[in-house]
Amino acid sequence: MDRISRARGVWLPVAVWAATRAVVLLCVLRVLVLPGPDVTTDVSVIYQGWFGVLKTGTFPLNDVTWQYPPAAALAILSPGLLPFLDYATAFFTLILVTDAATLALLLRAGRRAEHRPAGAWVWIAGVALLGPTAYARYDLMVTAVAVAALFAAVRRPRVAGALIAFGALLKVWPALLLTGAAVRGRRARALWRTAAGTAAGMTLLLVAAAPGALAFLTFQRDRGTEVESLGALVFHVARHYGWDGQVLLNYGSLEFLGPGVPFVSTVALTLSLAAVGWLFLWRVWARELRPGTLCEAAFTATLLFTTTSRVISPQYMLWLVGLGAVCVTVRAARQTLPVVLVLVATGVTLLEFPVGFAQVVASDAWGVALLAVRNGLLVAASLIACRRLWVSTRGDGRGRTGRGRTGTVGVVRARRAAAGAPAAPPELTGTAPQPRTEGAPPSP
Secondary structure (H helix, E strand, O other), X not given: OHHHHHHHHHHHHHXXXXXXXXXXXXXXXXXXXXXXXXXXXXXXXXXXXXXXXXXXXXXXXXXXXXXXXXXXXXXXXXXXXXXXXXXXXXXXXXXXXXXXXXXXXHHHHHOOOOEOOHHHHHHHHHHXXXXXXXXXXXXXXXHHHHHHHHHHOOOOHHHHHHHHHHXXXXXXHHHHHHOOOOOOOHHHHXXXXXHHHHHHHHHHHHHHHOOOOOOHHHHOOOOOEEOOOOOHHHHHHHHHHOOOOEEEEEOOEEEEEOOOHHHHHHHHHHHHHHHHHHHHHHHHHOOOOOOOHHHHHHHHXXXXXXXXXXXXXXXXXXXXXXXXXXXXXXXXXXXXXXHHHHHHHHHHHHHHHHHOHHHHHOOOHHXXXXXXXXXXXXXXXXXXXXXXXXXXXXXXXXXXXXXOOOHHHHHHHHHHHHHOOOOXXXXXXXXXXXXXXXXXXXOO
């Protein structure tokens, strides 16, 4: 019976994954056509154009839409591994393979002690809810690297460090995976040193390999406020009261340009800096790094920066879905409600882009309503995630869930000790050193 149950636990999610991905593939191959703009033009036009430039041995120096770190070139060049397919079909095929590998990671992790298979379902649902956009951008590849890094961190900190560095050189945001990493202990030092060394080495290699590797640092300098961002809601409403700005294609996305836009963009940047301040304050006050802290902190930090960004492209939701899937897989993590809100927001994103994108650009009531709901869900998820992360690492009894002073960490260690299993390495996932009170016994 146990063997049958385990088989069902694998084959059911795999079957659902296959069915949903078949629909997504039919959409990107234009067999099924959703209303709204063709989301595959980024691959068939923009990516393929970059592919031609990168093959000549240089980065797209004269294209301000190239706004990615140097390792992104590897993702753009990867369809060349399948020369028997046209560029777009090869790209979609590689995304499908990466998607399957991510599901396999989540299913495997879900069978471990103190883990659960729910994370695989979050991944299955999240990618399906985003629709064809999930396969028409290279963000799924980056998210797969981030998921692998979080799962590797417990036992293989050097592998995790290398993956984090590689992910950051693909699209910057995976650097946020270090938010919840410990800074003391042998394993922690291995993680940080490997991440720093890999990032430095790969950057030097890519800079030496082709000119323009760091051009992306200045290509976003004069961006406006993208029409789907949180700050854009101000101008969507203002257009109905005589605001005389306009929506233009700028730096590869549709942005508001006109009076007040620089101010709103500055507010968005200020909110992102405030998020940095809050994360710093959390690290200073955190007393207990639990088994789920690494993934919870990564999810929360990425959620904060996504929500406050002056650009919230639909594919950004993949980052949150992947990190949320890891959080739900780890039983000790307490981000289930924010992850559910992210999944709902991902479904609304499909309605907003591509289905209702014309209404969003025109600031019609339906488009603005969809945008307000999606961004409102992200704000709510951010606030709840911050509170849960703060409470879970206070180490003062508020995060115990009724299990005694040692909370979840003590329960995990007790169970593992009873089963004869080795305890999780405390340097990355366990309890941080606690200050002793005179005459009191040391914390367990």
